[in-house]
Amino acid sequence: xxxxxxLIESTRELLWERGYVGTSPKAILERSGAGQGSMYHHFKGKxxxxxxxxxxxxxxxxxxAEEVLTVPGTPYERIxxxxxxxxxxxxxxxIGRLTMDxxxxxxxxxxxxxxxxxxxxxxxIAGIVKEGKEQGQFGTQVDGExxxxxxxxxxxxxxxxxxxxxxxxxxxxxxxxxxxxxxx
Amino acid sequence: xxxxxxLIESTRELLWERGYVGTSPKAILERSGAGQGSMYHHFKGKxxxxxxxxxxxxxxxxxxAEEVLTVPGTPYERIxxxxxxxxxxxxxxxIGRLTMDxxxxxxxxxxxxxxxxxxxxxxxIAGIVKEGKEQGQFGTQVDGExxxxxxxxxxxxxxxxxxxxxxxxxxxxxxxxxxxxxxx
DNA sequence: GTCTATACGATGATAGAC
DNA sequence: GTCTATCATCGTATAGAC
Numbered sequence: 001x002x003x004x005x006x007l008i009e010s011t012r013e014l015l016w017e018r019g020y021v022g023t024s025p026k027a028i029l030e031r032s033g034a035g036q037g038s039m040y041h042h043f044k045g046k047x048x049x050x051x052x053x054x055x056x057x058x059x060x061x062x063x064x065a066e067e068v069l070t071v072p073g074t075p076y077e078r079i080x081x082x083x084x085x086x087x088x089x090x091x092x093x094x095i096g097r098l099t100m101d102x103x104x105x106x107x108x109x110x111x112x113x114x115x116x117x118x119x120x121x122x123x124x125i126a127g128i129v130k131e132g133k134e135q136g137q138f139g140t141q142v143d144g145e146x147x148x149x150x151x152x153x154x155x156x157x158x159x160x161x162x163x164x165x166x167x168x169x170x171x172x173x174x175x176x177x178x179x180x181x182x183x184x
Numbered sequence: 185x186x187x188x189x190x191l192i193e194s195t196r197e198l199l200w201e202r203g204y205v206g207t208s209p210k211a212i213l214e215r216s217g218a219g220q221g222s223m224y225h226h227f228k229g230k231x232x233x234x235x236x237x238x239x240x241x242x243x244x245x246x247x248x249a250e251e252v253l254t255v256p257g258t259p260y261e262r263i264x265x266x267x268x269x270x271x272x273x274x275x276x277x278x279i280g281r282l283t284m285d286x287x288x289x290x291x292x293x294x295x296x297x298x299x300x301x302x303x304x305x306x307x308x309i310a311g312i313v314k315e316g317k318e319q320g321q322f323g324t325q326v327d328g329e330x331x332x333x334x335x336x337x338x339x340x341x342x343x344x345x346x347x348x349x350x351x352x353x354x355x356x357x358x359x360x361x362x363x364x365x366x367x368x
Numbered sequence: 369g370t371c372t373a374t375a376c377g378a379t380g381a382t383a384g385a386c
Numbered sequence: 387g388t389c390t391a392t393c394a395t396c397g398t399a400t401a402g403a404c
Contacts, residue, residue, distance in 0.1 A: 003369080003370085017286060018205070018286045019203075019205070019284065019285075019286070021202070021203070021205055021206040022205040022206075022285075022286055022287075024396075024397055024398080025397070025398060025399080026396070026397070026398085034370085035369095035370055035371055035372085036370090036371080036372080036399090037369075037370050037371055037372080038369065038370055038371085040398095040399075040400080041369060041370075042369085045398075045399070046397090046398070046399090092283075092284060093344075096341075096344045096348075097284045099276075099343075099344045099347040099348045100203065100276060100281045100284040100285075100344075100347070101203075101206075101284075102201060102202045102203070102206055103206075105347055105350075111348070111350070114348050115348045115349050115350070118344075118345060118348045118349075119348075119349070122345075139368050141364055141367070141368060142361070142364050142365065142368070143360070143361065143364065145357060145361075146357050146358070146360045146361030146364060147361045147364075147365070148361070149342075149345060149354055149357040149358035149361055150338055150358045150359075150361030150362045150365070151361075152341065152345060152358070153337065153338045153339075153340075153341030153342045153344070153345055153355075153358035153362075154334055154337045154338055154341055155337075155341060156337075156340065156341030156344040156345065157280075157336065157337030157338055157339060157340030157341030157342070157344070158333075158337045158341070159283075160277075160280045160283045160284075160302075160337070160340040160341070161302060161306075161333060161336060161337055161340065163283040163284070163289055164280070164283045164295070164298050164299045164302045164303075165299050165302075165303070166289075166295070166299070170333055171337075173329060173330050173333040174330070174333035174334045174336070174337035175334075176327070176330045177326070177327065177329075177330030177331045177332070177333055177334030177335075178334045178337075178365075180325055180326050180327065180330060180331075181326065181331070181334070181362075181365040181366065181368075182365065183325070184323050184325060184326070184365075184368065187387080187388085208378070208379060208380080209379075209380060209381080210378070210379070210380085218388085219387095219388055219389055219390085220381090220388090220389075220390080221387075221388045221389055221390080222387070222388055222389085224380095224381075224382080225387060225388070226387085229380075229381070230379095230380065230381090369404105370403105370404085371402100371403080371404075372401100372402090372403080372404100373400100373401080373402085373403095374399105374400085374401080374402105375398105375399085375400080375401100376397100376398095376399095377396105377397085377398095378395100378396080378397070378398100379394100379395080379396070379397090380393105380394100380395090380396100381392105381393085381394095382391100382392085382393080383390100383391080383392080383393100384389105384390095384391090384392105385388105385389080385390080385391100386387105386388085386389075386390100
């Protein structure tokens with residue numbers, strides 16, 4: 001792996017573990033094994049490197065979501081697949097966690113990939129719900145965009161509850177609750 | 185207000201805005217107007233002061249939740265009151281955001297008030313859902329604990345979506361979706 | 369492309385005078 | 387109780403040699 005690749009991958013890990021404010025260039029250098037000079041040769045600075053890392057993580061997350069949401073099955077089953085997909089719950093969402101970082105939210109450039117990714121996943125889910133409504137699987141009173149936001153929020157909030165309690169159980173409980181409502 | 189009070193209040197604000205890793209003793213001193221010596225006289229250090237601040241914020245959040253969840257009305261209406269209560273959505277949850285802070289999650293002492301608060305709110309909601317089931321307002325297939333986790337997760341995740349997009353709208357959309365499911 | 373040197377303010381705290 | 391001084395380390399770079 002090239003030095004620039006190692007820098008990006010190490011930054012991705014650290015951003016996931018410690019967020020943007022909690023990640024120092026020094027920590028990135030130590031983890032990647034790169035030297036000071038290399039980092040500032042390949043990237044303009046911390047923010048520039050973080051941007052590359054976030055963009056890659058965002059792409060990956062979207063790809064995973066697309067994959068899971070297009071498994072064969074009914075609309076309900078595809079949403080269930082998304083909600084129940086394997087996750088490292090206690091690590092939190094590598095994209096969603098960034099929204100709690102003051103420096104990310106303060107920068108339009110850093111926030112953009114976060115916003116776009118969540119938005120695209122939301123649209124995917126909204127389309128599936130719409131399909132389910134047309135097939136009569138969901139009631140006509142439900143709205144695709146709204147349910148999509150609820151599904152995404154349940155996942156993002158599930159991470160919060162799980163990390164608060166130190167156990168993935170709370171995430172699963174919230175998901176089961178939402179699925180029971182989607183079935184009724 | 186006493187110096188110690190001003191220190192705690194300033195820390196509460198900064199923890200809400202910037203989290204634990206993003207908050208420096210220096211910033212606290214500047215905001216509170218206190219001097220270095222005062223801070224280390226009243227508190228053992230950053231963590232000790234943060235603990236006092238978090239405990240107070242936790243108490244306040246629980247009190248607000250209790251108040252809203254006991255408004256007169258049906259179980260559905262009380263949960264709706266909780267979901268729709270006035271919030272400074274873009275600021276995020278002063279307690280929930282702490283779960284994305286690596287130093288908070290790494291310390292049992294700092295994490296405890298966060299965990300307990302969310303847990304108590306969850307129990308309050310679970311009790312209300314149970315009541316609603318007994319009154320036949322919710323289907324018998326729904327589980328109080330599960331729905332309570334879903335409600336809390338929708339709120340916590342709503343903050344994430346709102347902050348990602350830079351607008352409170354996503355929070356409201358997720359809430360409306362959940363309410364539509366709870367009605368059906 | 370990578371390395372070392374250098375810089376300067378911030379971080380988180382201790383010591384001791386008042 | 388509060389103030390100022392001092393401290394070692396970290397954070398975030400820039401400069402220039404190799």
